[in-house]
Amino acid sequence: MTNLLEVQNIHTFIGQFHILEGVSVDVLQGSITVLLGRNGAGKTTTLKSVMGLTPPSQGQILFAGEPLQGRRSYDIAAMGIGFVPEHRAIFRDLSVAENLKIAERCKGDLARKEEFIFGLFPDLKRLIKLPGTKLSGGQQQMLAIARALVPDNKLLLIDEPSEGLAPVLIEQMITAIQQLAANTTVLLVEQNFVVASKLAERYVIIEEGRSVKKGLMAELVNDQETIHRYLGAA
Amino acid sequence: MMAERLKKNRTRLIVLGILAVLFVSASQGMSTEDWVITVMRGLAVGAITFLVAAGFSLILGLMDVLNLAHGEMFMLGAYIGWTVYVRPDTFVDALTPLLLLAAGLMLMPVLGVWLGQRPLPGKVNQIWPWLGLAAALALLIYALRQWPLAMWNPGVFAESPATFSLAMSQGTMQLPAAAVATGLSPWLLLMLLGLGSTLLAAALVGMRLRGQTAVSAPYLSKSPLILAGGLALAGVFIFALNDGLTAWLYRLNHTALFALAIVVATAVGGLLGGLIESTLIRPLYKRPIYQIMLTLGISFITIELVRAIWGRPEFTMPKPEMFAGTGAGCGREVVSIVERLANQCATIFLFNGRIRTYNEIFIILMGLIVLVGVWLLLQRTRLGMIIRAGVQDSQMVEALGINVRRVFTLVFSLGVALAALGGVLAAPSIGLSNGMGGQFLLLALIALAIGGLTSYPGAAAGAVLVGLLQQFIIKYGQLGINLPFLAEPFKPSPPLVPASTVLFMVIILLLLPNGLFGRDE
Numbered sequence: 106m107t108n109l110l111e112v113q114n115i116h117t118f119i120g121q122f123h124i125l126e127g128v129s130v131d132v133l134q135g136s137i138t139v140l141l142g143r144n145g146a147g148k149t150t151t152l153k154s155v156m157g158l159t160p161p162s163q164g165q166i167l168f169a170g171e172p173l174q175g176r177r178s179y180d181i182a183a184m185g186i187g188f189v190p191e192h193r194a195i196f197r198d199l200s201v202a203e204n205l206k207i208a209e210r211c212k213g214d215l216a217r218k219e220e221f222i223f224g225l226f227p228d229l230k231r232l233i234k235l236p237g238t239k240l241s242g243g244q245q246q247m248l249a250i251a252r253a254l255v256p257d258n259k260l261l262l263i264d265e266p267s268e269g270l271a272p273v274l275i276e277q278m279i280t281a282i283q284q285l286a287a288n289t290t291v292l293l294v295e296q297n298f299v300v301a302s303k304l305a306e307r308y309v310i311i312e313e314g315r316s317v318k319k320g321l322m323a324e325l326v327n328d329q330e331t332i333h334r335y336l337g338a339a
Numbered sequence: 340m341m342a343e344r345l346k347k348n349r350t351r352l353i354v355l356g357i358l359a360v361l362f363v364s365a366s367q368g369m370s371t372e373d374w375v376i377t378v379m380r381g382l383a384v385g386a387i388t389f390l391v392a393a394g395f396s397l398i399l400g401l402m403d404v405l406n407l408a409h410g411e412m413f414m415l416g417a418y419i420g421w422t423v424y425v426r427p428d429t430f431v432d433a434l435t436p437l438l439l440l441a442a443g444l445m446l447m448p449v450l451g452v453w454l455g456q457r458p459l460p461g462k463v464n465q466i467w468p469w470l471g472l473a474a475a476l477a478l479l480i481y482a483l484r485q486w487p488l489a490m491w492n493p494g495v496f497a498e499s500p501a502t503f504s505l506a507m508s509q510g511t512m513q514l515p516a517a518a519v520a521t522g523l524s525p526w527l528l529l530m531l532l533g534l535g536s537t538l539l540a541a542a543l544v545g546m547r548l549r550g551q552t553a554v555s556a557p558y559l560s561k562s563p564l565i566l567a568g569g570l571a572l573a574g575v576f577i578f579a580l581n582d583g584l585t586a587w588l589y590r591l592n593h594t595a596l597f598a599l600a601i602v603v604a605t606a607v608g609g610l611l612g613g614l615i616e617s618t619l620i621r622p623l624y625k626r627p628i629y630q631i632m633l634t635l636g637i638s639f640i641t642i643e644l645v646r647a648i649w650g651r652p653e654f655t656m657p658k659p660e661m662f663a664g665t666g667a668g669c670g671r672e673v674v675s676i677v678e679r680l681a682n683q684c685a686t687i688f689l690f691n692g693r694i695r696t697y698n699e700i701f702i703i704l705m706g707l708i709v710l711v712g713v714w715l716l717l718q719r720t721r722l723g724m725i726i727r728a729g730v731q732d733s734q735m736v737e738a739l740g741i742n743v744r745r746v747f748t749l750v751f752s753l754g755v756a757l758a759a760l761g762g763v764l765a766a767p768s769i770g771l772s773n774g775m776g777g778q779f780l781l782l783a784l785i786a787l788a789i790g791g792l793t794s795y796p797g798a799a800a801g802a803v804l805v806g807l808l809q810q811f812i813i814k815y816g817q818l819g820i821n822l823p824f825l826a827e828p829f830k831p832s833p834p835l836v837p838a839s840t841v842l843f844m845v846i847i848l849l850l851l852p853n854g855l856f857g858r859d860e
Contacts, residue, residue, distance in 0.1 A: 156738055158734055158737075158738060177737070177742075177744075178734070178737040178738050179737045179738075179739075179740050179741055179742045179743065182737070182738055182739055182740035183740040188735075188738045188739075190735065190738070194732050194735045196727070196728040196731055196732070196735075197731055198727045198728070198730070198731060199724060199727060199728055203724050206721075206724065207721075207724050207725065207728055207739065207741075208739050208740075210740050252739070256740065
């Protein structure tokens with residue numbers, strides 16, 4: 106088993122603010138890893154640093170053994186990393202079909218993946234012609250994930266997939282992520298501990314910009330002290 | 340669904356309704372013939388305004404760049420088009436140095452890879468781009484000063500642009516004497532120009548490389564090399580054929596020459612836009628205030644440059660033959676529009692109103708073509724899809740693996756090209772002056788505020804409204820409005836024209852803070 110992604114002790118500034126002060130995350134090939142921690146701990150910034158949207162000023166990030174620093178975002182994405190940001194940044198002025206089409210990296214990506222994507226999210230097929238503005242929150246979230254599945258990505262970074270979704274939709278989302286994780290590695294940020302524990306095999310806890318604890322999710326579930334200390338009441 | 344939609348857009352519908360009522364009542368007091376003329380003139384002003392506004396709004400929407408130099412790009416388009424049209428000899432003479440310069444700049448990506456792989460020791464790395472830049476500029480200026488350029492020949496220089504356009508419209512234009520090189524041999528100058536351009540490109544690349552710590556070396560693509568070689572070769576070729584080409588252009592009929600002027604002005608605008616974006620604006624994307632100051636600076640510099648090259652006075656651009664016919668076949672007795680167009684008459688009659696074929700028909704037609712063309716580009720192509728997505732969230736587009744900066748350069752170049760096209764189209768109708776850019780930029784800004792800052796249909800609707808309003812006020816300045824409480828008809832004075840468009844904008848913005856088609860940000 107090798108690490109697909111290695112984040113080694115990165116420091117990231119946003120403006121003058123020192124957001125990450127030493128975060129290390131290893132993502133095992135073929136696994137689902139979740140970043141846990143309180144609001145504002147630096148989980149989203151970690152994902153954005155990997156993506157090159159907030160490039161780290163210190164430390165190293167390796168993807169499939171290749172260093173990512175100095176590379177621009179589009180270059181990093183083209184290496185095979187899909188990004189599903191928080192608040193489902195789908196394109197409102199584009200139709201559902203265009204939202205998927207724009208993510209193509211090679212001609213015909215969408216045609217190849219169509220069956221798989223609509224298998225995961227049957228709703229999207231029905232909504233294909235609607236503009237992004239007309240979608241509900243859950244539909245937007247599905248579209249944002251579907252968009253990341255269009256090109257051949259080796260790694261998916263998914264930020265808060267269950268945020269603001271109704272319980273029924275959360276169940277659907279969990280099933281979908283489990284299915285897509287069968288052939289993709291996933292790094293997840295999830296505030297909802299129940300969702301995180303159902304999905305992830307491994308976890309990394311981030312506290313005030315530092316990665317403080319990591320291990321197997323199965324062990325964390327029974328470790329009430331850690332849960333209480335870092336995540337508040339679970 | 341329908342009722343909900345109606346309710347949501349209530350204010351917008353009411354505003355549109357009021358506008359329609361105003362429009363109808365404004366045209367009630369006029370004779371049909373005045374009415375038709377005013378509407379056509381309004382649409383023509385709207386079409387030119389749209390060409391400026393469309394590019395401005397695309398650039399603002401996608402890159403958040405407030406391009407205050409946009410009006411000056413419009414003006415530059417007019418002056419470049421004028422030069423190609425009225426002084427083809429100068430155009431041919433200037434083409435060679437310009438092509439060589441473009442060829443040099445095309446080498447930038449290649450030089451970037453080449454220099455990036457050869458890091459120099461710290462101090463040298465910091466200093467050489469500046470020395471290179473100084474040397475390149477010195478070389479270019481030295482060579483350009485001696486370059487044989489027709490209009491700057493001592494003999495011809497004294498004759499102002501106005502004299503030449505007068506001679507052209509009267510048909511007394513003669514082939515001016517070819518420019519003769521003073522000093523060095525032109526072939527030597529040609530080599531100096533090539534060398535200077537390459538050095539300039541290397542220095543610019545060096546500037547960019549200074550700041551970077553780790554340089555990822557992308558693979559070397561051959562296409563810039565081929566393109567640069569082609570451009571340089573074309574430059575040399577044109578220089579060798581200079582006299583023949585000039586004579587041929589002078590023999591060409593004016594309509595074809597005008598078409599060439601449109602193409603050249605638009606293309607130069609596009610190249611200039613790409614150059615401005617990639618060298619000046621790109622380093623400042625994270626500092627919007629500096630960016631605004633930069634574009635304002637570019638606008639002042641452009642005005643001064645135009646004054647230095649073409650002079651201060653306003654001058655005219657004769658209309659091409661196709662739209663300039665008078666005399667036989669164009670008298671009052673010929674009524675059929677088709678016949679008049681076939682006779683290349685300067686005017687046609689629409690409901691008895693005399694409509695100028697160039698000012699009103701051709702300009703409106705070109706505006707419509709661009710409107711549809713850019714709309715198709717935005718809606719039907721992948722580039723358009725990326726632009727529409729980027730207007731909302733360019734970071735996310737980049738995170739999908741799309742090189743957004745390249746799209747930025749393309750859109751900036753497209754926007755400036757549209758402005759330059761507007762300039763060359765407007766020139767035969769409104770003439771050339773140093774102030775034409777600012778005048779139309781103001782109209783475009785008002786149009787965008789009315790239509791919605793970053794909305795494409797908004798730019799079109801706003802431009803048409805502003806144009807119509809302006810022309811109706813002007814018309815009423817001549818006719819006067821009969822008001823019940825006034826003995827004399829009220830005549831809006833000329834200063835009221837700009838004030839009325841601004842006032843109109845204020846009213847619309849009070850009712851609809853995001854404009855007619857804008858959406859909440």
